[in-house]
Amino acid sequence: MAPPLNVVVVGGGPAALATLQALRDYAGGCVQLTVVAPENDTDAVRARARALRADLFGGRVGAVDAGHHEVSLLDGRRVAYDALVVAVGARARVAYTRARTFFGQAGTVALDRLLADLHDGHTRSLAFVVPPGVAWSVPLYELAIQAGTEARAAGLDIPMRLLTPERTPLELFGERARLAVDPLLDAAGVTFRGATTVTELPGGVLREGRTGARFVRERVVALPALDGPSLPGLPATFEGFVPVDAYGAVRGMVDVFAAGAATAYPVEQRDLAEQQAGTVAAVLAQRAGACVTPEPWEPVVRGHLLAGRGRSLVLDRDALARSRTLLRGAALDGR
Numbered sequence: 393m394a395p396p397l398n399v400v401v402v403g404g405g406p407a408a409l410a411t412l413q414a415l416r417d418y419a420g421g422c423v424q425l426t427v428v429a430p431e432n433d434t435d436a437v438r439a440r441a442r443a444l445r446a447d448l449f450g451g452r453v454g455a456v457d458a459g460h461h462e463v464s465l466l467d468g469r470r471v472a473y474d475a476l477v478v479a480v481g482a483r484a485r486v487a488y489t490r491a492r493t494f495f496g497q498a499g500t501v502a503l504d505r506l507l508a509d510l511h512d513g514h515t516r517s518l519a520f521v522v523p524p525g526v527a528w529s530v531p532l533y534e535l536a537i538q539a540g541t542e543a544r545a546a547g548l549d550i551p552m553r554l555l556t557p558e559r560t561p562l563e564l565f566g567e568r569a570r571l572a573v574d575p576l577l578d579a580a581g582v583t584f585r586g587a588t589t590v591t592e593l594p595g596g597v598l599r600e601g602r603t604g605a606r607f608v609r610e611r612v613v614a615l616p617a618l619d620g621p622s623l624p625g626l627p628a629t630f631e632g633f634v635p636v637d638a639y640g641a642v643r644g645m646v647d648v649f650a651a652g653a654a655t656a657y658p659v660e661q662r663d664l665a666e667q668q669a670g671t672v673a674a675v676l677a678q679r680a681g682a683c684v685t686p687e688p689w690e691p692v693v694r695g696h697l698l699a700g701r702g703r704s705l706v707l708d709r710d711a712l713a714r715s716r717t718l719l720r721g722a723a724l725d726g727r
């Protein structure tokens with residue numbers, strides 16, 4: 393009997409865990425699994441690794457040595473693979489120095505902080521800004537709608553606006569989403585300013601691209617900008633993301649795959665990361681001898697917008713055609 397395929401998965405987030413889970417489901421004992429995740433993530437990963445009979449290395453991969461079929465960790469250890477799955481995510485960074493950056497804090501921490509600021513009386517107006525290149529804007533809509541709703545309920549009259557490169561609210565989800573989100577923004581007192589790119593001038597002054605208007609007294613809350621991992625040994629786009637084909641194979645490499653936010657698909661979202669991981673797992677399971685027929689990854693964008701006070705909006709449609717148009721040049725094969 394052939395020895396099990398030795399698959400090394402790098403990362404401890406949704407894409408890595410979904411890859412491990414799907415590989416064990418599809419291929420059972422035909423694969424030997426190893427996961428490499430940074431020490432601070434290993435508590436969360438350990439239980440899953442144990443349940444999936446995966447070996448766990450606590451540490452950060454510093455480079456891929458494709459010639460030797462190994463990854464090297466920053467502490468000098470090396471881990472050999474038959475097939476490698478890189479799922480190290482994107483790197484979120486502050487897009488505007490004078491804005492408060494919303495990194496997706498758990499629970500209501502960001503909203504609570506924002507509301508505390510509104511109540512202290514120093515905030516006269518508030519702008520929510522989606523930086524250029526960020527396609528997954530739902531978290532900022534949630535924050536804006538919830539902040540506006542709570543401010544109104546508290547009797548605070550604070551002008552709020554949401555500035556975004558999207559032409560319509562949640563453009564990724566099309567016209568139906570716009571029709572659903574418009575009234576939520578209205579009711580929350582948040583003015584939508586679409587097709588707007590905000591840039592930062594030297595000295596931290598923010599400027600609206602379309603009108604050239606500067607932000608003077610407004611408090612600003614922004615999503616982070618995202619860079620790719622730029623992992624040595626892997627090809628990268630200009631922004632550092634890993635280019636892959638529709639099966640998650642890294643372009644120009646043998647036995648190296650990538651999934652999730654590290655890849656050069658322009659919408660960073662957990663569900664998409666897990667879909668892509670499932671495709672990679674199917675490819676590797678077939679290679680390991682399992683009876684699985686991998687299908688090319690067809691991203692289906694779905695979401696959920698939490699509007700606060702028990703209200704939520706399901707964003708679910710066949711967004712494929714739309715997202716391909718919106719994300720020009722991002723069709724799977726040309727990524």
Ligand SMILES: Cc1cc2nc3c(=O)[nH]c(=O)nc-3n(C[C@H](O)[C@H](O)[C@H](O)COP(=O)(O)OP(=O)(O)OC[C@H]3O[C@@H](n4cnc5c(N)ncnc54)[C@H](O)[C@@H]3O)c2cc1C
Nearest residue numbers: 403404405406407452453480481495496652653660661662
């Ligand atoms: C502000 C913000 C809000 C968001 N809100 C939502 C939301 O509401 N809903 C949603 O679906 N998505 C949301 N997302 C997107 C979501 O977080 C990502 O799409 C998802 O986490 C991608 O999963 P991933 O596993 O590819 O990457 P990550 O979740 O980033 O995981 C990467 C993993 O790799 C590890 N790693 C990194 N470098 C190395 C290395 N060199 N060696 C080993 N391990 C490494 C990291 O420690 C981490 O464990 C949000 C993103 C942001 C920035």
